[in-house]
Amino acid sequence: MNKIPRSKPLVVGGAIIGIVGLLTGCAPPGTGGSDTTTQFSAIDAPVTVDDVAELGDVTLKVWADSGEKATLEDYVPAFEKKYPNVTVEVTLKSFDDLVKTVVNAMDSKDAPDLAQGNQGYAVDGTLVKAKLIRPLDDVAKAYGWEEIYSPYSLNQFRWLDDGTKWGEGTLYGNSPVTQYVGVFENKSLLEQANVPIPVSFDEMEESLPKIKAAGITPIVFGNSDKQPAMHLFGSLAGRCQSADVVNDWVAGAEGATFVNECNTQAAQTIVDWVKAGYVSDGFNGVSMDDAANRFAQGDGAYYIGGDWLLPQISAVGGNFGFTTLTGDNGKRVSTGSSSVGWHISSKSEVTPAAIAFLGGIHDPSYSQKLADQNRVPMADASATSSDQLMAEDIAASALLLGDNGQTAYLDWATDTMYDVFGSGLQELMAEKITPEQFVEIVQADWEAFQAE
Amino acid sequence: MRISFHLRQHGWAYVFIAPALVFYSVFVLGPLAKTVQISFYEWDGITAATAVGLDNYVRAVSDVQIIESLGHSLVFFFFYALLPIVIGLLFTGVFARTQIRGLTFFRAILFLPQILSTVVVAVAWRWIYDLDGPLNALLELVGLGDYSRAWLGDFSTALPSVGLIGTWVMYGLCMVLFIAGIQKIPREIYEAARMDGAGMFREFMTVTLPGIRGEIMFAMIFTVTVALRNFDIVWNTTSGGPGDSTKVPSIFIYQAAFITRDIGLSAAIGVLLTLLILSVTGIIIATMRERD
Numbered sequence: 001m002n003k004i005p006r007s008k009p010l011v012v013g014g015a016i017i018g019i020v021g022l023l024t025g026c027a028p029p030g031t032g033g034s035d036t037t038t039q040f041s042a043i044d045a046p047v048t049v050d051d052v053a054e055l056g057d058v059t060l061k062v063w064a065d066s067g068e069k070a071t072l073e074d075y076v077p078a079f080e081k082k083y084p085n086v087t088v089e090v091t092l093k094s095f096d097d098l099v100k101t102v103v104n105a106m107d108s109k110d111a112p113d114l115a116q117g118n119q120g121y122a123v124d125g126t127l128v129k130a131k132l133i134r135p136l137d138d139v140a141k142a143y144g145w146e147e148i149y150s151p152y153s154l155n156q157f158r159w160l161d162d163g164t165k166w167g168e169g170t171l172y173g174n175s176p177v178t179q180y181v182g183v184f185e186n187k188s189l190l191e192q193a194n195v196p197i198p199v200s201f202d203e204m205e206e207s208l209p210k211i212k213a214a215g216i217t218p219i220v221f222g223n224s225d226k227q228p229a230m231h232l233f234g235s236l237a238g239r240c241q242s243a244d245v246v247n248d249w250v251a252g253a254e255g256a257t258f259v260n261e262c263n264t265q266a267a268q269t270i271v272d273w274v275k276a277g278y279v280s281d282g283f284n285g286v287s288m289d290d291a292a293n294r295f296a297q298g299d300g301a302y303y304i305g306g307d308w309l310l311p312q313i314s315a316v317g318g319n320f321g322f323t324t325l326t327g328d329n330g331k332r333v334s335t336g337s338s339s340v341g342w343h344i345s346s347k348s349e350v351t352p353a354a355i356a357f358l359g360g361i362h363d364p365s366y367s368q369k370l371a372d373q374n375r376v377p378m379a380d381a382s383a384t385s386s387d388q389l390m391a392e393d394i395a396a397s398a399l400l401l402g403d404n405g406q407t408a409y410l411d412w413a414t415d416t417m418y419d420v421f422g423s424g425l426q427e428l429m430a431e432k433i434t435p436e437q438f439v440e441i442v443q444a445d446w447e448a449f450q451a452e
Numbered sequence: 453m454r455i456s457f458h459l460r461q462h463g464w465a466y467v468f469i470a471p472a473l474v475f476y477s478v479f480v481l482g483p484l485a486k487t488v489q490i491s492f493y494e495w496d497g498i499t500a501a502t503a504v505g506l507d508n509y510v511r512a513v514s515d516v517q518i519i520e521s522l523g524h525s526l527v528f529f530f531f532y533a534l535l536p537i538v539i540g541l542l543f544t545g546v547f548a549r550t551q552i553r554g555l556t557f558f559r560a561i562l563f564l565p566q567i568l569s570t571v572v573v574a575v576a577w578r579w580i581y582d583l584d585g586p587l588n589a590l591l592e593l594v595g596l597g598d599y600s601r602a603w604l605g606d607f608s609t610a611l612p613s614v615g616l617i618g619t620w621v622m623y624g625l626c627m628v629l630f631i632a633g634i635q636k637i638p639r640e641i642y643e644a645a646r647m648d649g650a651g652m653f654r655e656f657m658t659v660t661l662p663g664i665r666g667e668i669m670f671a672m673i674f675t676v677t678v679a680l681r682n683f684d685i686v687w688n689t690t691s692g693g694p695g696d697s698t699k700v701p702s703i704f705i706y707q708a709a710f711i712t713r714d715i716g717l718s719a720a721i722g723v724l725l726t727l728l729i730l731s732v733t734g735i736i737i738a739t740m741r742e743r744d
Binding site for chain 2: 028029030100103104107122126129130132223224225226281282283284285286415416418419422423424426427430432
C-alpha cells in the first residue's frame with residue numbers, strides 16, 4: 001500500500017470540519033410554532049352539496065389505517081356520486097406504518113386532507129401541538145355529534161390547544177366505530193368441561209380450575225408484542241373500579257394514582273393465573289395474532305382480547321361466543337376506544353369536502369353499513385349483524401357503553417407508557433417483579449410525565 | 453507552492469474521487485452533522501426545537517436501561533463477531549489443506565445469509581424458535597423434549613437465541629473472506645512448512661493465520677460494528693423483549709425517534725453509539741495493523 005501523502009488527511013479533515021461547521025451553524029431544527037390558535041372558518045350548519053360544488057374539480061386526499069379498507073371501498077363510491085366534483089384518493093397504511101408516518105406526512109407540503117391518527121401524546125398530541133389539524137367543535141355542533149356520541153368517545157379526541165393535556169378541551173377528531181377488549185369463549189370446550197358460559201368475572205374465574213381439570217387449556221394467550229397483557233390487565237382492572245377512575249388517571253388528573261388495591265389485585269390475579277397454569281405455555285414467544293389463531297383452532301376455552309380479532313377468529317368457523325364480563329358491582333368495565341380518529345388537516349384547501357366526508361361516515365344512517373362491514377358502530381343502537389359472533393359483539397358493546405364502562409388504553413397515559421407498561425407486565429408474569437413493584441413502576445413513569 | 457505542485461501531480465485523482473466524495477458528503481457526512489446538531493436540542497420532529505446543551509447526553513448516559521443495553525451489545529460481541537470468526541477460522545484451517553470440489557457452490561451457499569433481507573431472516577428464525585417450531589420438534593425427536601420452550605420468549609434464552617441468529621448471518625461472510633484470503637498465500641510456504649515437519653495446527657498458526665491477517669482485521673471490524681449497531685434482527689424477532697432482556701442501544705434510538713418523538717435524545721444516543729463504534733474500530737486497527 002502506498003504511503004498516504006502527508007497533506008491529504010489534512011485536506012479531508014478540513015473538508016469534514018467545514019461541512020460540520022456549516023451545518024451546525026444552520027438554524028435550529030423545526031418550524032416555529034405560533035402562539036395563535038389555528039385559523040379556520042367555522043361552520044354552523046352541515047355542509048351542503050352546493051358548498052362542496054363551489055370548490056370545483058378537486059381531489060380529496062385520504063390517509064387511513066388498513067382496517068378501513070372495507071368501509072372505504074363502500075363509502076367512497078357513494079360519496080363521489082353525491083359530490084361529483086370530488087375525486088377521493090385513498091392511501092391505506094398498516095397501523096404500525098400509519099402511526100410512524102402520519103405526523104410527518106401532515107407536516108409536509110402534500111399533506112393529506114383527511115387522515116387517521118392515534119390517540120395518545122405521540123401522534124394526536126403532536127398533531128395538535130404542531131397545529132396540523134383543524135378543531136372540530138363547530139362540526140360536532142352542526143352535525144349533532146354531542147347528542148349521538150357518548151362523552152367518552154368524544155373526550156378521547158379532546159386536547160388542550162397546546163397539546164399538553166388529553167381528555168378535555170377542543171375536539172380534534174372523531175370516529176364512528178368502537179373497539180374494545182372482551183372475552184372470546186369456545187362454547188364447545190366449555191360444554192366439554194361442563195362449565196356454564198360465564199356472565200361475571202367471578203364465574204369465569206371459578207371455571208378455570210374445572211376447565212384445567214378436564215385437560216383443556218383455560219386461557220389461550222400470546223404476549224410477544226406486549227399489547228395483549230395490557231388488554232388482559234385492563235379487563236381485570238375493570239372488575240373493581242369504575243371507568244372514570246381509570247380515565248382520570250390516564251388523562252393525568254391531579255391527585256390520581258395507579259397505586260390502588262384494585263390495580264394491585266389485578267396484577268396479582270395475572271400472576272396467580274400464570275402460576276396455576278391457567279394460561280397457555282410459552283406465551284412470551286407467541287404473538288397476539290398467533291394466539292388468536294390458536295384459539296380459533298380450538299387450543300383453549302377463553303381468549304381475552306380485542307374485538308378487532310373477531311373477523312379472523314370467525315373466519316375459521318367454530319362454536320364461539322364473545323362478551324364482556326361484569327365486575328364486582330355487576331357493571332361492565334373494559335379497555336376500549338373509538339378505534340383511531342379521523343382528523344382534518346389545517347392546511348387543507350378542500351375543507352368543505354373533508355367535512356362532508358366525515359359528516360356522512362358519522363351519521364346514524366351509515367351505522368348499519370358499518371355493522372355489515374363487521375365493525376361496531378356507535379351512532380345507531382339498532383344496527384345488527386347477520387354473523388352470529390358479530391351480533392354478540394355489537395350486543396356486548398351496547399352493554400359496555402350502556403354501563404359507561406370503556407376505559408382508555410392505559411398506555412395513552414404518557415409518551416413512554418407503552419414500553420413501561422408492556423415490559424413491566426412481561427416481567428410481572430415471569431415473576432421478576434411483584435404486583436406492588438409493578439404498580440409503583442407505572443405510577444413513577446406517570447408522575448415523571450406529569451412533572452414535565 | 454507545495455499545494456499547487458501537489459494538485460498538478462494528483463489533480464486528476466481529485467476529479468475522479470469528486471463524485472464519490474459529493475455523494476458521501478450528502479448522504480453520510482451531511483446527515484451525521486445534522487444528527488450531531490439535533491442532539492443538542494429537545495425536539496419532537498415538527499415544532500420548534502429548544503436548545504438544551506448537553507442535556508440529552510446526560511440523560512442517555514444516566515439511564516440505567518441504556519447502560520444495561522450496552523451490556524447486551526457486549527453479549528452480541530461474542531455471538532456476532534467472535535463466534536463467526538472462530539468458526540470461519542476453524543473451517544478455513546481444514547479447507548487450507550484439502551482440495552475441495554465445488555468450492556464455488558459452497559461459497560455461494562455459505563454467503564446466502566448475508567444477502568437475505570434481515571426481516572426475512574428474522575421472520576424465518578422466529579418460526580424456527582417457535583414453541584411449535586422445528587427446533588423444539590428436533591429436541592423432542594432426540595429425546596430432549598424437556599428443553600423445548602419458547603426460545604425467544606423466555607427471559608433466560610432470548611438474548612442468546614437472538615445472538616445465534618447473528619452468528620448464522622455472519623459466519624458465512626467470515627468463511628468466504630478467509631477462504632479467499634488463503635488463496636493468496638503462496639503454496640510454496642505451505643510446502644516449506646510441511647517439509648519442516650509442521651502438523652496441521654502448526655501450519656495453521658504459522659502460515660495461515662499471519663497470511664490472512666488483513667482479512668481477519670476486516671472481518672473483526674465488520675462483525676463488531678454489526679454487533680454494536682444491530683437493530684433489525686433484534687426488533688423483528690423480540691422487539692427488545694421479553695421485558696428489557698434483548699434491548700440494545702439501537703432500539704432506544706428507534707423508540708425515541710419514532711415512538712416517543714424525542715428526536716434530540718435519539719440523536720444523542722446515536723452520536724454516542726457512533727463514537728463507541730469508532731473507538732472500538734480504532735482499537736482493532738491499531739492492534740491488528742500490518743507493521744510496515
